[in-house]
Amino acid sequence: MTWGSGDNSVARALxxxxxxxxxxxxxxxxxxxxxxxxxxxxxxxxxxxxSMYKVLLLNDDFTPMEFxxxxxxxxxxxxxxxxxxxMLTIHQKGxxxxxxxxxxxxxxxxxxxxEFSRKNQHPLQCTMExx
Numbered sequence: 001m002t003w004g005s006g007d008n009s010v011a012r013a014l015x016x017x018x019x020x021x022x023x024x025x026x027x028x029x030x031x032x033x034x035x036x037x038x039x040x041x042x043x044x045x046x047x048x049x050x051s052m053y054k055v056l057l058l059n060d061d062f063t064p065m066e067f068x069x070x071x072x073x074x075x076x077x078x079x080x081x082x083x084x085x086x087m088l089t090i091h092q093k094g095x096x097x098x099x100x101x102x103x104x105x106x107x108x109x110x111x112x113x114x115e116f117s118r119k120n121q122h123p124l125q126c127t128m129e130x131x
Contacts, residue, residue, distance in 0.1 A: 051130060053106035055099045057113070058125040059090050067122055072098060075112050100131055 055076075057068065065087055072083035076098050089096040101109065106128040113126040 050102040052100050053103055053128045054097045054131050055101065055106050055109050056095050056127050056129065057086075057090050057098050058095045058127065059093075060123050060125065063117070063122040063124040065091065067117075067120065068124065071113055071116065071124065075109055075116070 057071070068087045068090060069080070069083045072078045072086055073080060078086065078098070086096050086098060099106075099109065110126045110128050113124070117124040117126070
């Protein structure tokens with residue numbers, strides 16, 4: 001098939017194939033008269049970014065500092081030096097943000113930390129809040 005310039009051969013070819021692929025004959029006739037180029041557009045649905053949640057670790061007087069460092073390394077993939085720094089922030093300021101995640105991931109992280117802390121008989125608190 002040859003693509004004609006300005007003769008609307010695309011619209012005619014579509015009509016031969018069975019009705020113009022969703023175009024009405026009125027639209028095709030109008031296009032034949034106007035001699036305009038046929039433009040087909042496809043719109044993509046816009047996706048919204050998920051809401052993000054901060055995961056926080058809270059200080060207490062009973063959980064050993066080494067355990068907090070272990071939590072940060074194990075569940076948040078933080079290297080040892082940065083984990084020690086975050087642990088000291090938690091100890092001095094009472095809490096620290098240890099990560100920001102979509103809701104489901106933040107919820108899972110909080111649950112994992114809380115379960116691991118309880119299994120090891122530590123009262124460490126981990127919470128999440130909307131950013």
